[in-house]
Amino acid sequence: MFGRMSKSYDVVVVGGGPAGLAAALGALESGISRVLIVEREPEAGGILRQCIHSGFGLHHFKEELTGPEYAERFITKVIDRDIDVVPQSYVTGLAVDSEGTRLVRVLSERGGLSTIECRSVVLAMGCRERTRGAVRIPGSRPSGICTAGLAQKLVNLDGYLPGERAVILGSGDIGLIMARRLTLEGCKVEGVFELMPYSNGLTRNVVQCLSDFDIPLHLSTTVAMIHGRDRLEAVTVAPVDEAGQPILEKGWDVPCDTLLLSIGLIPENELSLNLGIELDVVTGGPVVTSTMATSLPGVFACGNVLHVHDLVDFVTEEALRAGRFAGEYARHIRRPQDTISLVPGQNVRYCLPHTLSPDRTHTIYLRTKKKLQPCLLKVGDLLERKLRFVVPAEMIHLTIKPELLERFYEDRLQIDLIPLTE
Amino acid sequence: MTTRRVQNYVCTSCPIGCPLQLVHEGDEIVEIEGQECNRGAKYAKQEFVDPRRTFATTVPIEGALYARLPVKLSAPIPKHLMMAAMGEIRKLSARAPVALGQVMLRDVAGVAGVDVVASRTIPRTLCAPDPRAESRA
Ligand SMILES: Cc1cc2nc3c(=O)[nH]c(=O)nc-3n(C[C@H](O)[C@H](O)[C@H](O)COP(=O)(O)OP(=O)(O)OC[C@H]3O[C@@H](n4cnc5c(N)ncnc54)[C@H](O)[C@@H]3O)c2cc1C
Ligand code: SF4
Numbered sequence: 247m248f249g250r251m252s253k254s255y256d257v258v259v260v261g262g263g264p265a266g267l268a269a270a271l272g273a274l275e276s277g278i279s280r281v282l283i284v285e286r287e288p289e290a291g292g293i294l295r296q297c298i299h300s301g302f303g304l305h306h307f308k309e310e311l312t313g314p315e316y317a318e319r320f321i322t323k324v325i326d327r328d329i330d331v332v333p334q335s336y337v338t339g340l341a342v343d344s345e346g347t348r349l350v351r352v353l354s355e356r357g358g359l360s361t362i363e364c365r366s367v368v369l370a371m372g373c374r375e376r377t378r379g380a381v382r383i384p385g386s387r388p389s390g391i392c393t394a395g396l397a398q399k400l401v402n403l404d405g406y407l408p409g410e411r412a413v414i415l416g417s418g419d420i421g422l423i424m425a426r427r428l429t430l431e432g433c434k435v436e437g438v439f440e441l442m443p444y445s446n447g448l449t450r451n452v453v454q455c456l457s458d459f460d461i462p463l464h465l466s467t468t469v470a471m472i473h474g475r476d477r478l479e480a481v482t483v484a485p486v487d488e489a490g491q492p493i494l495e496k497g498w499d500v501p502c503d504t505l506l507l508s509i510g511l512i513p514e515n516e517l518s519l520n521l522g523i524e525l526d527v528v529t530g531g532p533v534v535t536s537t538m539a540t541s542l543p544g545v546f547a548c549g550n551v552l553h554v555h556d557l558v559d560f561v562t563e564e565a566l567r568a569g570r571f572a573g574e575y576a577r578h579i580r581r582p583q584d585t586i587s588l589v590p591g592q593n594v595r596y597c598l599p600h601t602l603s604p605d606r607t608h609t610i611y612l613r614t615k616k617k618l619q620p621c622l623l624k625v626g627d628l629l630e631r632k633l634r635f636v637v638p639a640e641m642i643h644l645t646i647k648p649e650l651l652e653r654f655y656e657d658r659l660q661i662d663l664i665p666l667t668e
Numbered sequence: 669m670t671t672r673r674v675q676n677y678v679c680t681s682c683p684i685g686c687p688l689q690l691v692h693e694g695d696e697i698v699e700i701e702g703q704e705c706n707r708g709a710k711y712a713k714q715e716f717v718d719p720r721r722t723f724a725t726t727v728p729i730e731g732a733l734y735a736r737l738p739v740k741l742s743a744p745i746p747k748h749l750m751m752a753a754m755g756e757i758r759k760l761s762a763r764a765p766v767a768l769g770q771v772m773l774r775d776v777a778g779v780a781g782v783d784v785v786a787s788r789t790i791p792r793t794l795c796a797p798d799p800r801a802e803s804r805a
Contacts, residue, residue, distance in 0.1 A: 450680035
């Protein structure tokens with residue numbers, strides 16, 4: 247029930263975004279019945295509440311939904327199944343008592359500080375955006391600079407326009423979508439500037455969010471300087487050399503009052519760090535086994551807190567699984583320990599989960615370090631698949647069946663992406 | 669005799685994004701090149717004959733937790749009508765409660781059968797709106 251919180255549960259889910267909602271439903275599937283979702287915002291849905299454009303659900307529902315529509319399907323299910331959701335509440339910590347009961351500390355707007363007992367916990371806190379500090383743009387510190395996701399929230403939930411003339415740094419999908427959104431709202435978008443020689447967003451978004459509105463996309467170009475005293479007045483943009491350093495002599499000034507940063511996302515792991523959970527330096531999220539278990543017993547992770555996803559459909563799929571295993575854990579069902587570690591090889595930035603067990607089917611997620619067209623995906627000597635096109639912005643997923651691991655006796659399985667020439 | 673012209677497109681049917689060249693004489697398509705599969709030809713043809721787009725935006729809403737209600741078009745409309753549609757939607761406003769799929773405007777930009785619909789349910793809330801919103805207004 248929305249707004250209800252009891253003293254004790256089987257599973258507590260931290261975060262009510264798509265990952266948390268699916269994890270709660272997954273937990274029920276494992277046969278338990280008492281599940282709580284703790285969400286710091288006034289309503290569930292997470293980042294999807296502000297992603298009003300369509301493009302969600304093509305894999306999971308086989309139809310194209312907007313973010314709010316996708317979220318609502320899961321919120322409805324969660325409410326129908328009598329899962330408790332407590333809004334405006336923040337999980338601040340977690341402890342384990344001598345009997346193995348997990349004690350979740352919740353700070354809530356109405357109830358103050360309380361401690362909830364449970365058997366297992368799912369982390370689904372999502373991610374946050376990288377800010378200007380993370381890329382160190384020189385110049386003054388006027389107002390008018392914000393992340394693309396924050397601008398998205400201001401425009402789509404609160405109904406404010408961040409400015410009248412905008413420059414967007416970074417060509418990821420959020421930046422592209424905001425270029426169209428601001429243009430539709432009557433704002434002039436001067437251009438999107440991307441450090442890399444290619445766009446980080448989907449081709450569809452480049453065409454429908456930029457080309458359709460004659461917004462220029464400058465590749466291998468960055469914002470090199472920020473100007474303005476109180477309010478942003480202009481930015482200097484410049485092409486970059488091979489090392490990614492701006493060539494200032496070739497730069498030019500673009501007058502603007504708004505600079506949106508769309509320069510990447512980082513998993514939100516403050517809580518995990520405080521709990522001493524082992525994190526992966528590449529993904530920025532917890533190290534997990536094939537049951538999505540973190541290094542802290544009884545604590546599971548899924549969604550953007552684990553690694554940044556580009557498609558919410560995969561978030562849902564991963565979270566359903568994490569929820570199921572968390573539910574099993576609450577019922578004292580223990581799966582055999584994983585025996586194989588999965589390691590990234592040539593051209594692979596990361597692959598998940600970190601370990602596998604030969605007894606069941608696994609879904610593996612990986613990302614390439616660079617664009618390869620075409621390439622050969624190799625999973626040890628077990629599996630080879632030709633891929634026509636891979637880019638860092640698009641996660642690769644594959645299924646490994648237990649038959650494949652039946653005669654695999656080693657403890658290390660490496661994944662490679664080997665470039666092919668046509 | 670009409671002269672041959674070339675139209676360039678980027679296929680958006682899959683992430684590869686093939687650059688396409690459509691050669692035409694007036695309204696007649698002569699040939700399409702650059703596609704790696706036949707979905708590309710279909711895409712270029714559609715773009716040449718009748719390019720359509722859909723988009724999402726918001727309308728102001730009263731009596732809700734947040735200031736805006738997200739809306740979308742029920743189907744794509746001709747590309748050149750996007751701004752006209754946006755102009756009509758800008759005149760709308762809503763009052764909570766609103767149901768998912770509720771029609772906010774029929775036949776947007778004069779396109780028969782295409783409606784502006786709510787893309788979420790918004791219950792009526794009794795709590796005060798965000799105090800930050802008032803101080804900024
Ligand atoms: C700006 C943006 C645009 C995107 N656009 C697209 C798109 O167009 N198409 C697509 O398929 N995918 C898109 N994505 C990706 C997709 O939406 C995300 O992958 C998905 O929302 C991730 O779900 P999540 O539940 O892991 O995280 P979130 O949706 O971020 O949810 C996390 C929730 O946890 C809550 N929380 C965090 N910490 C705590 C705490 N300590 N206590 C209580 N609650 C807490 C937060 O308030 C939030 O509600 C986008 C992502 C972002 C950030
Ligand atoms: S033509 Fe085929 S391969 Fe090329 S972008 Fe379109 S769908 Fe993809």
